[in-house]
Amino acid sequence: MFIDKMRKQDILEIAAIEEISHTIPHSTVTLAEWAAENYLSYTARNSVGEIIGYLQASYIFNSCEILNIAITPHQQKQGIGSKLMQTLINACKALQIEEIFLEVAEHNLSALQLYQKFNFIKVGERKNYYLNKVTNLRENALVMRASIF
Numbered sequence: 525m526f527i528d529k530m531r532k533q534d535i536l537e538i539a540a541i542e543e544i545s546h547t548i549p550h551s552t553v554t555l556a557e558w559a560a561e562n563y564l565s566y567t568a569r570n571s572v573g574e575i576i577g578y579l580q581a582s583y584i585f586n587s588c589e590i591l592n593i594a595i596t597p598h599q600q601k602q603g604i605g606s607k608l609m610q611t612l613i614n615a616c617k618a619l620q621i622e623e624i625f626l627e628v629a630e631h632n633l634s635a636l637q638l639y640q641k642f643n644f645i646k647v648g649e650r651k652n653y654y655l656n657k658v659t660n661l662r663e664n665a666l667v668m669r670a671s672i673f
């Protein structure tokens with residue numbers, strides 16, 4: 525497995541993973557926007573070069589925000605999300621970024637496990653922020669933050 529900077533031509537492959545891994549997938553237009561050069565966006569590829577996961581983040585001055593992360597379902601829980609997170613953290617350090625924010629649905633246990641591993645802590649809550657298209661129920665978002673040292 526290896527990690528690369530995301531490119532615009534990766535978007536169709538990413539959109540296919542987005543559809544199967546998220547209950548609320550982002551549109552192809554949004555995914556493409558977040559793949560631009562001025563974002564901190566990465567792909568994880570298997571040994572034959574297929575995309576198996578990705579992370580997209582934006583930054584301004586000393587602050588970064590994770591916009592999207594997903595691993596193809598049959599490759600989850602193998603450390604790929606952690607490798608993408610570590611890549612982002614290393615990039616943030618190089619840019620002297622001091623903090624990372626993200627939003628996560630409060631019942632997304634696998635994402636919460638990943639974020640807690642990287643020392644994210646809850647700093648806020650947005651009530652009824654997400655509409656889950658599978659259950660048609662609204663869900664709170666947790667706002668989380670990690671300091672970069």
Ligand SMILES: CC(C)(COP(=O)(O)OP(=O)(O)OC[C@H]1O[C@@H](n2cnc3c(N)ncnc32)[C@H](O)[C@@H]1OP(=O)(O)O)[C@@H](O)C(=O)NCCC(=O)NCCS
Pocket residue numbers: 545546593594595596599600601602603604605606607627628629632633634635636637638641
């Ligand atoms: C969230 C997600 C990106 C995690 O990626 P991943 O590659 O499975 O994560 P890792 O394998 O690096 O696991 C990170 C830690 O979380 C734990 N973890 C991951 N999924 C878990 C689960 N379902 N149950 C319990 N623990 C879990 C791992 O055990 C690991 O901890 P450890 O290193 O101490 O053992 C992945 O589950 C995913 O793509 N989910 C769907 C999309 C999504 O919800 N994205 C987040 C939106 S905010």
